[in-house]
Amino acid sequence: MPSQSQHSEFGLIARYFTPSPPEPDAGVALGVGDDCTLLDPAAGRQLAVSVDTSVAGVHYPAEAPAEAVGHRALAVSLSDLAAMGARARWCLMALTLEEADEAWLDGFSRGFRGLAEACGVALVGGDVTRGATSIGVTVMGEVAPEAALTRHGGRAGDLVAVTGALGGGAGGLALWQRGERDLARPLLERYLLPQPRLTAGQALVGLATAAIDISDGLLADLGHLLERSGVGAVLDPEALPLAEGLVEALGEEGARQAALTGGDDYELLLALPAGNLDEARARLAALGLPLTVIGRLEVEPGLRGVPAADRRGWQRFLTEGPGDEP
C-alpha cells in the first residue's frame, strides 16, 4: 500500500511527538498508542472544538524558523478557543512533511510543545504523513453551558473593544518580506509567535456579550460579528491600539491600514456592555493585557466611522460573506 512505504522513514519522527505520560489532571484516560485516545470530559461542560490548517508558503513563510512554525500552528487554533472563552484542554496534530529533517522536527516540536505546556493543553493524538508540508491542528476545550462567548450575542449600545494591540501580524510580515529575521523584534514576534488570548477569553466570560479572534483583520472579523449579531457599528480609527514599532515600520498610514485590515493579530474583538468595562479592564490588567474601546454597536446595519479609503477589509467581508469555514 502506498501509505506503508512511508512508515519506516516516518516512524523515526514519531518520537518527537510521542507525548509524555499525561498529567493526572489532563483528563486522558488512555493516551497515545491505541486506535483512539480516550478522554474524560469534565461533567456538565460543553466541548468547544475547532480545526485550522497551516500550509507552508500560504499561511506562513516556508523558510520561517521551525520553532515558530510549531508554535504558530497551535496558536492559531488555540485562538479560536480563546475567542469562545473556553478552557483549552486537548489537541490533535495532523502533520504532513516532505521529508523527515531531524533538526527541523526538533525545532518544530519544541515550538509546539512549549506553547502546549504554557497553555495547559495535552497533545492527545496525531498522524504524520508524507506530502507537501502542512499542519492541521484540532483543538478541544471546555466551557460551562451558556457561558461561551459567541459571535451572535452583541447588542446595540455595547462597546466595541480589542485586547492588546493591532497590526502586529501585518507589520511583522512586512518586516519578514524585507529580510528581517530577528524574532526578538516585537513585530516579528507578534507575527511568528502569536499568543492566543486564552486567559483573557476566560476572564471575559460573563462580561462580554460577543467575541471573535482577529485572524482575518479587524474590519473583516468585525463584519462577521456584526452579521451574526444583527447589528451595525461605528468605529473610531484614531482609537486603534497600534502594535509596538508599527508606525516606525510602516509609517502612519501603513500602520492604520495594518491595524484595520491586516490579519494574523490573534487579539480578541469584543462587544461589551458599557457597565462591564471597568471590571473587564481590571481582569485583563491582572493578566498584563490592555483593553481598548474602539467603537460602539448600533441598531443600524453597516459600518460607520471608517473612511472609504480605509475600508478594504470591510469590502472584502461584504464580497465574500461570512467566512470560509464549513
Place this chain on the structure above:
Amino acid sequence: MPSQSQHSEFGLIARYFTPSPPEPDAGVALGVGDDCTLLDPAAGRQLAVSVDTSVAGVHYPAEAPAEAVGHRALAVSLSDLAAMGARARWCLMALTLEEADEAWLDGFSRGFRGLAEACGVALVGGDVTRGATSIGVTVMGEVAPEAALTRHGGRAGDLVAVTGALGGGAGGLALWQRGERDLARPLLERYLLPQPRLTAGQALVGLATAAIDISDGLLADLGHLLERSGVGAVLDPEALPLAEGLVEALGEEGARQAALTGGDDYELLLALPAGNLDEARARLAALGLPLTVIGRLEVEPGLRGVPAADRRGWQRFLTEGPGDEP
C-alpha cells in the same frame, strides 16, 4: 496576509461543507459559523478521538473519483472509532486543495456526507485552505468507561479473529494499477469505498478483550496488538477469509500475501475468549458480517504459523516499532 488572498476563491466552496442544521439529537449546542463549535457530550461517557490525513498520491490515487476520496477520507478515521467500540458522533475536516474545482468538490462532498449520514456522524467543523491536496479528518466518538476495546487487553488463550474478509485493499489497488476503473467490482469497492466497522465494534464491546483495525496489514497490526498486550500468537494462514475476487485477481499466492500484509482493509482484528465466540458471531451475523477465527494468543512472545516467506508485514512491524502515530 497570505491567507486572505485565498478567501475570495475558497469562500465559494464553503457551501459544499456548510452542514445542514444539526439534528436535535446530534449533541450540537452551537453549530458551524462561530470560532468554535459547541458540543454536548453524553453524561458519563468517555470521548474517543483520532485524526488521520489522506494525501493525494500517497494514501489514495490522485485520480480516484472525488466521491471515493471523500468517502474514504472519512472512513479511515471512523475505522479507528470502530476499533475502540465507540459510537461515532462528530467529525471535523481540514481540507487542502490546489484549486476549487466545483465538479470535484460536488463529488467529494457527496462521498463524505453520504458516509457521515450513514454512520450518524455530524460534521461540526472544518477549514478549507489552498495547497497540495490533502484531507485531515478528526473524529470524535463516545464509549462507556471501561468499555472501550483497546489494543492491550488480549490474553494468552484468546482466539484471534477478524471481521469480514481480507486482502481487498491490496487487491483493489492492484486492479486500479492495472487500469480497472469500475467501482462496482468488489475489490475496487473494498479499496476505494471501505466501510468502517462501527456497528460491529460496538457489538463486540464486552466480548472482545482487544481490537485494532487493519489499516497497515494483518501482520503489522497484529504485531501492534501483541506488543501492547504483551503476548505472542500462532496464526493459521489457511484460515484467512479472502476478499471476493482476490484469488482471481492476484492468484493464490498473491491473494495470501495480500491478506497477510496488504493494508487498507479496515476490518477489525480481535482477541476473543473462546467462550464468547458464539455470541460474537451471532451479534455480527445480525449485522451481515462474518467473524473468522484465524489463530490464538499465546504466552510466548512472537508470531508462529506463518511461513518465513510470508512474514514481510511482521518484519516491517519488528523493524519499525509500534507505529508512527504520536
